[in-house]
Amino acid sequence: MKRYLLPLLLSVMTASFLISAAFAGVDNSRFQEANGAYSRNDFESAIAIYEELISNNGYSAGLLYNLANSYAQAGHTGKAVLNYERALQLDPNDPDILGNLQLVRAANGIFNPEATTLEHLLHLFSMNQWIGIGGLALVLLTVGLLLSLQLKISPRAMMGLGIACSVVMLASTIATLELHVEWTGSVVVHESRLLISPFEGAATAGNIQEGRMVSSGKEHGTYVFVEDETGRKGWIVQSAIEPVIPSDPRR
Amino acid sequence: MKRHNPKITILGAGVVAVLALIALFSLPAASRAEFSVNATLSSTTFSVDDGAQLSITVNGTRSADLEIPETDTSSFEIIQRGRSSQINMINGNFSSAITFTCIVRGYKSGKYTIPPITIKSDGTSRTTEAIPFEITDSGQMGQSGSGTAVLPSPSASGASAGGDAAFLRLNIDKTSSYVGEIIPVEVKAYFKKGLRASLNSAPTLVGDGLVMPQLNEKPVQTEEIFGNSRYSVLTWQTDISNIKEGKYTVHLELDATLLIPERRMSTSIFGQSPFDDDFFDNVFGGYKEKPIKPVSEEMTFTILPLPDENRPAGFTGAIGNFNLQVAATPIQAETGEPLTLTMTVSGTGNFDRVEAPAFPESDQWKTYTPAATFTKGTGGDHTGNKVFEQAIVAKSGSVSEIPALAFSYFDPQKGKYITRESSPIPVSITAKTSVPVPTPAPPVRGNEAAPAATVAPKQQPESTSAPIGGLAPLRLESGNTTSAITPLYTRPPFLAVMAICVLALLMLTVLKIYRLREDAHPEDRRRRQLGKALQDSYQSMDQALAQENSSVFLAVCRTAIQQHLGAIWHCQASAITSADLTARLSSSNRLVEIFTIAEKAAYSGALLDRETMQDYARAVKKELEELV
Known part of the structure; x- marks a missing residue:
């Protein structure tokens, strides 16, 4: 048991390092400073600090959302919409981001054509979520088939699993291709x-x-x-x- | 009555024919030194690019060669078109004549002389007399460097003699107009009927001050008689835009290629060929390409500036004749609800300068940037209607009408500015207290193209919008950051999981295919299983033999025999006894002997020496392999 302990410990440490490197935090004092500027209606200062934080630390849904709010309040509609859209790519179902984006667009007369039922279905999830759903279906299908080698699973159940996973993967692929246009917009x-x-x-x-x-x-x-x-x-x-x-x- | 002998008649006719042929073929030798030449020009005066026919007749010989003298091809050119032969028999005397036909094509006006032309026949030569001729100036065809002929148009009145091969005309109603005005024009390209020509470009306008769009549409093809000649005419309908005030001279030109027929070279090794006739030149002859650049007459346009006097404040540069219609929908709404204002400007003129009528500044209305759609009319790009849709929102419930809108343009016919004004549209707006007060219109930034100097500057809304009320509050924590926003399918962990799944599915597929193939051939599978079991049994026997343990060896032998015979006989292996072996195998089969000994040894024990065990092992292997 002891001989496995060291490699396990090393693996955990490496994983922790990679995760912390991939999702680093932000200088909280500067972030709060920017929030303070926003509260004092000093939106231009808030924008400058949020932009600096993004430049130094990278993107996060919270940073982009606050930046978008600052732009919206400063009257820069285009930049506000841009940063809300970016925030949505990181946190697709956040009600605050969705609500504020809708409010800014409506306040500036950016009305879109009525979405079709298919478009509503497409926008149930973000592109990354659709990709994740498709990937999950692939994993489920693989695990099911591997288990069927060892366990006694009825052919009907395997057929059902296969069809369901295939349909989900197909829908995920179509949705990803459609939403990719927006992603590259x-x-x-x-x-x-x-x-x-x-x-x-x-x-x-x-x-x-x-x-x-x-x-x-x-x-x-x-x-x-x-x-x-x-x-x-x-x-x-x-x-x-x-x-x-x-x-x-x-x- | 004396009857003719038919054989004698046929013989006589044959003799006459042979004599005639001998006389015919002996003629050139008899007249070798007697041939004469004569050259005539169909017309000694012709216009530029018109032609005259030069006929050279050679009498007294059946074969002759013509040598066309070199000429200054910038002035005129002699092109051989064909030859014809003629044989006459008058009072028993044969005579022959050859006529060479040439075209003399003129390129530059002036007086010229066709030099003596040498004709050779059987080693002797004759020359024609020089022929003076004149190319008249009326055709106006000149040569412009590198062999490109410039073909100006007919005279200003259009009364051409009809002698031009190709020219252009610009038909326009007026030569005086205003800056920014669009004038419909008709462009015509004339090509003399019978000429073969191909266009290398569409007509283009050459000169300053005016712009004609590229003619991409297919022209209408007609025929017209102009002067005394018939022309194929290509017609384009387009517009000319005036861009600068002043007096400008412009003309049209296009690049084309004339295809001039060429005399074929005789390829006959016998000199005179029956295919050296004009007919075959037309059928098989090639064409020489000659680039030409037809032009139109130069036209002078006067472009006037738009008057400063009485210029309306909302004038954006629209010139023509327009109408304005305004509608709104819905006309009943609550404050904060958008209404769509539809403004239609229809008529004729420069629609690219037509902007939406400006909505009057008001605290009671919030307005958005209008969107424009232009629908082209049947009369071209300068006719149609431009529809502007603008969202407007009433800020107050006291609003009772949409104010009158005005659109100003300059009418070039009347020479003055006209302002069309719509009537106010009554609307019913009810107050809605829960709706936040809408913000002013969105900004238009300074990167727009600057309007022309002659027009009023476009309305520039403020640079930013006012703050928006009702936004959800800020986040108090920034959350984890990522260096790049990337799609999931580019992230390595996702890709690794997907790759593992795909590999596993591939392996499962291969396994499934293997199993399906096995299921399709159960005998093969059973044989393979049996072979594997046999090898396992041999291994056990060899182990027992190596240990010299006869009890184990015999037990292994017995089990192996039972298993394999059970598989072959499709019965339970443990139920097989020596009686079964005796009944189903021949008595000479050693398996019966070994199985019986092993069966007895199972109860009573047995002691075998090494040689016997080796002998049994060989026998069991041999017999079982034969059975399997």
């Missing part, structure tokens, strides 16, 4: 004109609101071709949008 952080051609002075196809989610396509110079949630398409300056999933890791 961007948010308009500065209200801009949608242009018909990618150059300054080109005819406009109308304005695109700050806070709108867009999917971006081909690029030309400093312009990128986007399509918003309502299906409007056009060229927009790249600096006017920011991806929901930041490409650069922090820390």
